Amino acid sequence: MRAIFLDKDGTLVENVPYNVNPALIELTWQAGQGLQLLKQLGYALIVVTNQPGVARGLFTEGALGPVEHRIAERLAQYGVTLDGFYYCPHSPDGVVGRYAIRCTCRKPMPGMLLRAAREHGIELAQSWMIGDILHDVEAGRRAGCRTVLIDNGNETEWKLSSLRAPHFTAPDLHAAASLIAEADAVQHSGAATT
Numbered sequence: 642m643r644a645i646f647l648d649k650d651g652t653l654v655e656n657v658p659y660n661v662n663p664a665l666i667e668l669t670w671q672a673g674q675g676l677q678l679l680k681q682l683g684y685a686l687i688v689v690t691n692q693p694g695v696a697r698g699l700f701t702e703g704a705l706g707p708v709e710h711r712i713a714e715r716l717a718q719y720g721v722t723l724d725g726f727y728y729c730p731h732s733p734d735g736v737v738g739r740y741a742i743r744c745t746c747r748k749p750m751p752g753m754l755l756r757a758a759r760e761h762g763i764e765l766a767q768s769w770m771i772g773d774i775l776h777d778v779e780a781g782r783r784a785g786c787r788t789v790l791i792d793n794g795n796e797t798e799w800k801l802s803s804l805r806a807p808h809f810t811a812p813d814l815h816a817a818a819s820l821i822a823e824a825d826a827v828q829h830s831g832a833a834t835t
């Protein structure tokens with residue numbers, strides 16, 4: 642199986658810092674249409690999100706269930722279901738003891754992608770990470786995936802390196818999905834002629 646790993650905040654849903662109020666959760670522009678296309682291409686859709694608000698004592702892990710539920714409701718309007726939802730509750734500068742650690746799942750580390758790959762039988766080299774900052778790109782590349790940066794102004798530092806260079810950039814999720822469809826088509830035509 643191959644997958645699209647999706648950042649949540651600023652990529653799948655509008656960025657409201659540390660928000661866990663389901664009423665404030667809205668899909669980003671073209672997210673529903675983009676995920677429809679990716680599902681048609683046969684990708685599993687898996688959210689991978691840093692939630693350091695848990696470590697910082699702003700909300701509990703229990704608050705994330707309703708968030709996931711609300712996103713599922715929004716996507717259901719497009720006939721799209723998610724195949725996985727992974728979050729990292731940690732932060733090295735956290736204040737809640739057991740979460741205040743330097744972990745291997747907080748992006749830009751690839752732990753969530755590697756775990757999802759194990760649990761869902763995902764072929765990482767055939768998969769993609771889509772996010773709105775370079776930490777997402779780095780997590781994707783560290784996991785061996787190709788990457789799309791949604792260039793919507795949310796990345797502000799632009800600390801570039803070879804691990805942080807996106808394979809593609811796109812203005813929204815539907816544009817990202819179209820680029821992935823094109824890349825798939827090229828790969829398939831290449832396979833057919835060799």
Ligand SMILES: [Mg+2]
Nearest residue numbers: 648650651773
């Ligand atoms: Mg983001």
Ligand SMILES: [Zn+2]
Nearest residue numbers: 729731744746
């Ligand atoms: Zn973590």
